[in-house]
Amino acid sequence: MMDLDEIDLKLLQALSQDATLSAGALGRRFGLSQPAAWRRIKRLWSEGALSHRRLVLDHEALGFGVTVFLGVKLATKGRVSLEDFERAVTAIPEVQTVEHILGVYDYRLRIVARDISDFERVLRRRIMALPGVGDVEANVLLSEERLPGPLGGAGAK
Template identity: 70%
Template sequence: MTALDDIDRKILRALFADATQSSATLGTQLGISQPMAWRRIRRLQDAGILAGKRLELDLPALGFGVRVFLGVKLAARGRVDLESFERAITAIPEVQTVEHVLGLYDYRLRVVARDIADFERVLRRRILTLPGVGNVEANVLLSEERRPGPI
């Protein structure tokens, strides 16, 4: 594990807020030189702490007004090929995340849809038709108060 100091943490917070900032902008913002900021960013990348840049889309602006968390329990756990299920479920574009979890359900999915009728179509025609799918439980997201950020 790479030891992080206060400057590293400030760089992470700043990049989380805006990953497009240049090392010169970060240096000015944090009171360090541009080369030092660049070296620090490179070290965080090399250590795997900065694992890439993400683009955040405004889903409602794109017409996806419904987000659903779906718990999926596989029907016959020992008989289902998990890799085949994961490959099939990740091929569905409305399924944004697939998490293999321990608990009541085997998988937790984050699904986007234009509206409830569109979600029902995705659920009935795409998700429930996959081999091995047993029970499902849907929770519609009403609001999101906090998004994940730097620890």
């Protein structure tokens, strides 16, 4: 585990909300020079606290008005069936995330679709045709709030 001070936590929180912030802007916000802020950010990258920059698409604005979380229980378990399922499911463009989980279901998928009938098409023609698929359970997303995560309260005083 990394040793993070209050400034590191503030930098991580700010970057998790807006990864486009410059070292200069972050330095001004937290009382650092631009080079000092850059050194800290570079260290956070090199030590693995930061690993990706992602662009978040507005699915609804792009015509995908329905998000469904699908629990998938594989009918047959084993290393080969897991790998086959993962390889096949990641090739489906409507599947946004694939999470291998512990519990009643083996996987949790986040799927976007234009509407419910489009989701039904994806479910019937793509998901249910995947190798090893047994039981599924769909939960339609009604609303979503982005929570700050474990660093949300840290350094926000």
